[in-house]
Amino acid sequence: MAAFEGKSVLVLGGSRGIGAAIVRRLAADGAAVTFTYAGSREAAEQLAAETGSTAVQTDSADRDAVIARVRDSGPLDVLVVNSGFAVFGDALEQDPDAIDRLFRVNVHAPYHASVEAARQMPEGGRIIVIGSVNGDRMPVPGMASYAVSKSALQGLARGLARDFGPRGITINVVQPGPIDTDANPENGPMKELPHGFMAIKRHGRPEEVAGMVAWLAGPEAGFVTGAMHTIDGAFGA
Numbered sequence: 001m002a003a004f005e006g007k008s009v010l011v012l013g014g015s016r017g018i019g020a021a022i023v024r025r026l027a028a029d030g031a032a033v034t035f036t037y038a039g040s041r042e043a044a045e046q047l048a049a050e051t052g053s054t055a056v057q058t059d060s061a062d063r064d065a066v067i068a069r070v071r072d073s074g075p076l077d078v079l080v081v082n083s084g085f086a087v088f089g090d091a092l093e094q095d096p097d098a099i100d101r102l103f104r105v106n107v108h109a110p111y112h113a114s115v116e117a118a119r120q121m122p123e124g125g126r127i128i129v130i131g132s133v134n135g136d137r138m139p140v141p142g143m144a145s146y147a148v149s150k151s152a153l154q155g156l157a158r159g160l161a162r163d164f165g166p167r168g169i170t171i172n173v174v175q176p177g178p179i180d181t182d183a184n185p186e187n188g189p190m191k192e193l194p195h196g197f198m199a200i201k202r203h204g205r206p207e208e209v210a211g212m213v214a215w216l217a218g219p220e221a222g223f224v225t226g227a228m229h230t231i232d233g234a235f236g237a
């Protein structure tokens with residue numbers, strides 16, 4: 001399928017997990033994909049060779065580097081901001097610098113990247129940010145900073161949808177529940193508890209999230225903006 005033939009795509013955080021599945025899907029659908037990574041050079045280079053995409057090292061915690069990467073990759077038809085992580089543990093014990101870094105990667109980077117992408121984006125451009133169902137529901141202690149960061153993306157999409165809508169540019173948040181990746185392996189600690197209250201009692205697959213991203217990035221989704229799209233086996237229902 002060549003749904004994205006001739007389209008220029010940048011995925012921030014594309015070397016592993018959900019981001020890598022998005023790179024694979026959009027490249028297979030014909031897009032010219034560039035993706036960033038932080039530390040996983042080998043995984044990034046392998047993925048680039050496998051998919052014919054371009055891997056570049058850019059730390060999403062570095063605001064100016066993120067802005068420069070988006071600017072220099074433009075004009076983009078599609079921006080996907082996937083890079084993100086959680087810090088677990090007692091909020092009273094956590095290192096404030098680690099929490100600030102989380103906010104830089106999970107909130108500041110999506111904001112600045114989205115604004116920068118929109119400067120050059122043509123009419124009909126697409127911005128997709130990977131949030132989390134934890135932006136809606138946080139059923140366990142020790143992940144407040146992560147919940148804050150993913151809730152913030154909801155305001156980002158609602159607000160920037162208003163700014164960019166007149167140019168036909170959409171911005172949406174995809175909110176996964178537990179997805180089987182290095183960060184949350186299906187057989188890891190986050191299995192019994194969430195599966196207990198989910199309707200589909202398994203982790204999702206990165207490819208399932210990539211499918212939703214591909215739809216939002218495509219021509220059928222031109223009237224969809226400022227919205228949250230949850231893919232979570234009813235984790236948050």
Ligand code: NDP
Nearest residue numbers: 013015016017018037038039040060083084179181183184
């Ligand atoms: P992984 O840890 O498996 O992969 C994270 C990806 O993001 C890697 O490619 C990594 O690059 C990149 N990345 C992380 N930090 C940075 C950074 N500072 N700069 C550039 N790239 C970075 O995570 P997942 O695939 O599980 O998660 C991806 C997104 O989905 C995150 O935003 C996460 O919050 C969200 N999500 C995940 C869920 C899950 O259950 N897995 C559930 C809900 C949301 P590198 O390889 O170089 O480290």
